[in-house]
Amino acid sequence: MSLKGKIALVTGGSRGIGAAITLKLAAEGVDVIINYFRKTSAAELTAGKAREQGVTAHIIKANLAEPEKIDSMFQEIESRFGRLDILISNAASGVARPALELDTRGWEWTMNINARAFLLCAQRAARLMKDGGKMVSISSLGSRLVWPVYTAVGVSKAALEALTRYLAIELAPKGICVNGVAAGAVESEALKMYTTDQGLPQPSLQTTPAGRMLRAEDVANVVAFLCSDEAAMIRGQIIVIDGGLTLAPMTGGSGGTT
Amino acid sequence: MTTVEETVKKIVTRIVRKPDLDFKPTATFKDFKADSLDIVQILVAVEDTFDIEIQDEDLKQVTDMGAFIAYIERKVAEKNKSQVSS
Ligand SMILES: NC(=O)c1ccc[n+]([C@@H]2O[C@H](COP(=O)([O-])OP(=O)(O)OC[C@H]3O[C@@H](n4cnc5c(N)ncnc54)[C@H](OP(=O)(O)O)[C@@H]3O)[C@@H](O)[C@H]2O)c1
Numbered sequence: 001m002s003l004k005g006k007i008a009l010v011t012g013g014s015r016g017i018g019a020a021i022t023l024k025l026a027a028e029g030v031d032v033i034i035n036y037f038r039k040t041s042a043a044e045l046t047a048g049k050a051r052e053q054g055v056t057a058h059i060i061k062a063n064l065a066e067p068e069k070i071d072s073m074f075q076e077i078e079s080r081f082g083r084l085d086i087l088i089s090n091a092a093s094g095v096a097r098p099a100l101e102l103d104t105r106g107w108e109w110t111m112n113i114n115a116r117a118f119l120l121c122a123q124r125a126a127r128l129m130k131d132g133g134k135m136v137s138i139s140s141l142g143s144r145l146v147w148p149v150y151t152a153v154g155v156s157k158a159a160l161e162a163l164t165r166y167l168a169i170e171l172a173p174k175g176i177c178v179n180g181v182a183a184g185a186v187e188s189e190a191l192k193m194y195t196t197d198q199g200l201p202q203p204s205l206q207t208t209p210a211g212r213m214l215r216a217e218d219v220a221n222v223v224a225f226l227c228s229d230e231a232a233m234i235r236g237q238i239i240v241i242d243g244g245l246t247l248a249p250m251t252g253g254s255g256g257t258t
Numbered sequence: 259m260t261t262v263e264e265t266v267k268k269i270v271t272r273i274v275r276k277p278d279l280d281f282k283p284t285a286t287f288k289d290f291k292a293d294s295l296d297i298v299q300i301l302v303a304v305e306d307t308f309d310i311e312i313q314d315e316d317l318k319q320v321t322d323m324g325a326f327i328a329y330i331e332r333k334v335a336e337k338n339k340s341q342v343s344s
Pocket of ligand 1: 012015018037062064089183186187
């Protein structure tokens with residue numbers, strides 16, 4: 001897998017799964033641009049770790065709910081780097097409410113960050129991908145499965161996945177490969193908060209037929225593969241990364257016979 | 259009212275959309291019926307206005323507006339101190 005010398009933007013690349021993707025790409029020799037929302041210290045920490053791999057790491061604070069902030073982020077990328085090879089649409093946020101209690105503000109906030117931001121970033125990124133490129137969207141199993149109060153996020157992820165397919169076809173003639181990954185529950189701060197609030201089992205107690213819970217690195221490895229030329233004939237697909245859990249929900253993750 | 263207090267009051271009033279807000283030190287976000295989205299937007303506006311970073315963990319100790327203002331004033335003072343010394 002040769003990604004050396006490429007330039008990647010990872011939205012929400014400062015923490016959690018985004019940070020794992022940033023560091024995996026950095027380990028493959030990719031210069032990384034880390035977008036984040038509020039936590040500058042987390043972004044600086046991840047950028048520092050990326051630089052230990054001998055690559056350039058640059059952080060950009062931008063709230064992706066705001067189109068003007070997306071514009072200025074890309075202006076900064078263009079003036080600093082002149083081009084972009086990889087876009088990872090990972091940043092996400094959302095309002096946790098049952099459908100009947102969702103208001104338009106919460107709906108729009110969630111849809112704008114999780115789905116519209118990928119459209120706006122892809123439009124700007126495509127112009128900077130002069131020699132083709134790769135885009136990967138980070139979705140979740142909640143686009144198809146139903147979890148309590150995950151309504152707005154689940155719907156936004158379904159939109160993100162559909163957008164991934166449309167972009168894959170529209171951008172194919174430009175040499176841009178677009179795919180997505182839908183991950184199961186990954187141990188992260190966001191997940192811990194969600195499960196505690198909703199009285200769901202703590203992530204450490206959950207497992208999968210593959211014998212353990214998913215790690216952020218599992219997602220990062222697949223994303224890096226999708227960014228490689230080896231994956232060039234995969235287009236517009238959403239790769240499920242869940243250790244087999246959704247295929248065998250009744251096993252409770254105990255796996256098959258051994 | 260201190261300048262920080264004045265500015266925070268303006269931010270909170272705008273975001274919770276209640277022009278007649280009773281902004282007193284003992285008031286809580288709950289009293290203003292602020293939901294989680296309002297709170298995120300208040301934090302972002304405060305961070306951008308004062309050029310500080312609010313730690314979510316610190317907010318556990320912030321029980322009311324008085325404590326919120328005191329926290330922001332401390333962060334602003336820390337920032338000014340580090341700018342003077344660097
Ligand atoms: N955790 C899971 O179990 C799981 C499972 C499946 C899929 N996913 C997906 O994986 C992705 C990452 O999830 P995570 O759990 O790693 O999230 P996380 O730990 O909460 O990190 C979220 C990242 O997105 C950034 N962000 C949030 N709102 C933003 C905004 N408005 N503009 C720009 N950046 C913003 C954050 O920046 P700040 O830190 O500066 O706020 C942070 O870097 C998401 O798309 C999520 O839906 C997660």
